[in-house]
Amino acid sequence: xxxxxxxxxxxxxxxxxxxxxxxxxxxxxxxxxxxxxxxxxxxxxxxxxxxxxxxxxxxxxxxxxxxxxxxxxxxxxxxxxxxxxxxxxxxxxxxxxxxxxxxxxxxxxxxxxxxxxxxxxxxxxxxxxxxxxxxxxxxxxxxxxxxxxxxxxxxxxxxxxxxxxxxxxxxxxxxxxxxxxxxxxxxxxxxxxxxxxxxxxxxxxxxxxxxxxxxxxxxxx
Ligand SMILES: [Zn+2]
Ligand SMILES: [Zn+2]
Numbered sequence: 458x459x460x461x462x463x464x465x466x467x468x469x470x471x472x473x474x475x476x477x478x479x480x481x482x483x484x485x486x487x488x489x490x491x492x493x494x495x496x497x498x499x500x501x502x503x504x505x506x507x508x509x510x511x512x513x514x515x516x517x518x519x520x521x522x523x524x525x526x527x528x529x530x531x532x533x534x535x536x537x538x539x540x541x542x543x544x545x546x547x548x549x550x551x552x553x554x555x556x557x558x559x560x561x562x563x564x565x566x567x568x569x570x571x572x573x574x575x576x577x578x579x580x581x582x583x584x585x586x587x588x589x590x591x592x593x594x595x596x597x598x599x600x601x602x603x604x605x606x607x608x609x610x611x612x613x614x615x616x617x618x619x620x621x622x623x624x625x626x627x628x629x630x631x632x633x634x635x636x637x638x639x640x641x642x643x644x645x646x647x648x649x650x651x652x653x654x655x656x657x658x659x660x661x662x663x664x665x666x667x668x669x670x671x672x673x674x675x676x677x678x
Contacts, residue, residue, distance in 0.1 A: 459485075461486075461487045461488035461491055462486050462487055462554060462555055462557065462558060463487050463488075463491040463543070463546075463555075463558070464487075464488060464490070464491055466488045466490070468485055468488060486557045486558055487558055491539075494537075494539035495534050495535075495537070495539055495540060495543075496534060496535045496537055497533060497534055497535070498532055498533065498534065498535055498678055503515040503517075503518055505518040505527070505528040505529065505530065506518050506528045506530045506650070506653060506678075507530055507531055507532040507650070507678050508678065509535065509678075517652070517653060521653065521657065526657055526660070526661075528653060528657075528673075529671070529672040529673060530650060530653065530656070530672070530673045530674070530675070530678075531566075531672070531673075531674050531675075532650055532674070532675045532676070532677060532678030533559075533562065533563075533566060533675075533676055533677070534676060534677045534678070535677065535678065536649055536651075536677040536678060540677045543555065543558065544592075544648065544649065544677075547592060548588065548592050548648075551587075551588045551589060551590075553589065553590050553595060556590075556592065556595035556596045556598075556599050557599050559596055559676050560596050560597075560599035560600035561600065563596055563597070563600050563602070563646075563676065564600040564601070564602060566674070567600075567602060567644070567646075567674070570642075570644045570672070570674075572642055573641075573642045573643060573644040573672065574604075574605050574638070574641050574642070574643050574644070575597065575602055575603065575604040575605065575644050575646055576604060576605055576606070576607055576608065576643055576644065576645050576646065576659070577591060577593035577594045577597060577604055577606060577645075577646055577647075578593055578608070578645065578646065578647040578648070578655065578656065578659065579591065579606070579608045579609050579610045579631065580592070580610060581610040581611070581612045582610075582612060583612055584610075592648050593646055593647065593648055594606065596676075597646070604646075605635060606634075606635060607633055607634060607635030607636070607637065608631050608632070608633060608634065608635075608659055608662070609631065609632055609633075609634045610630060610631055611630045611631070611632060621651075621652065629658055629661070629662075630658065631658055631659050631662060632662070633662055633666070637663060637666040637667075637668060638668075639666055639667035639668050639669075641668070642668075642670040642671070642672070643663055643668055643670070643671045643672070644671075644672050644673070644674055645659050645660060645663075645671065645672075645673045645674070646673075646674045646675070647673070647674070647675045648675060648676050648677065649675055649676070649677045649678070650673070650675040650677070650678045656673045656675070657673075660673065
């Protein structure tokens with residue numbers, strides 16, 4: 458019997474039967490209730506970073522602009538309690554199978570970026586050893602999305618263990634390990650966007666290499 462990956466409730470058979478009948482086999486990984494506990498970002502959001510309830514360019518994005526960086530970010534879901542719980546299990550408890558939960562949705566969302574080179578946010582070597590996988594490339598692999606793994610993370614204190622202020626202060630903690638094609642468009646994909654600092658550091662490295670068009674994407678915001 459197939460179970461929901463999140464709450465272990467039995468996934469109903471008729472679901473699969475209908476898909477079989479329609480000849481579009483889309484495997485379900487979570488139940489309807491769990492699916493509905495993830496909320497999408499509403500239509501009112503900052504046009505640049507998807508921060509909710511901002512009708513115009515938000516303060517953070519204005520600050521980024523003053524530093525010479527125009528934010529081009531898109532996100533799907535709110536970072537609500539269910540999302541926090543999901544990432545806790547997926548990342549910190551290292552349940553790799555949970556990568557499947559958002560893979561199909563990510564595939565659909567990234568269709569509009571088909572001319573972009575997709576780049577996952579890297580994790581440090583120590584994190585990789587501890588967890589065993591990179592949370593973003595795992596989702597991209599599950600979704601069968603091609604990507605270019607050009608960044609690496611310098612080891613150090615985990616971002617999640619730092620305060621917001623400390624995170625904003627930290628200088629560059631990524632470096633390029635792969636070749637950059639400056640005439641291509643890039644899409645950097647991360648799991649959660651908070652201050653934008655992490656993703657903007659990677660963006661900076663690509664800009665320095667002469668890349669003109671860089672957009673960023675996250676599952677949650
Ligand atoms: Zn469930
Ligand atoms: Zn914004």
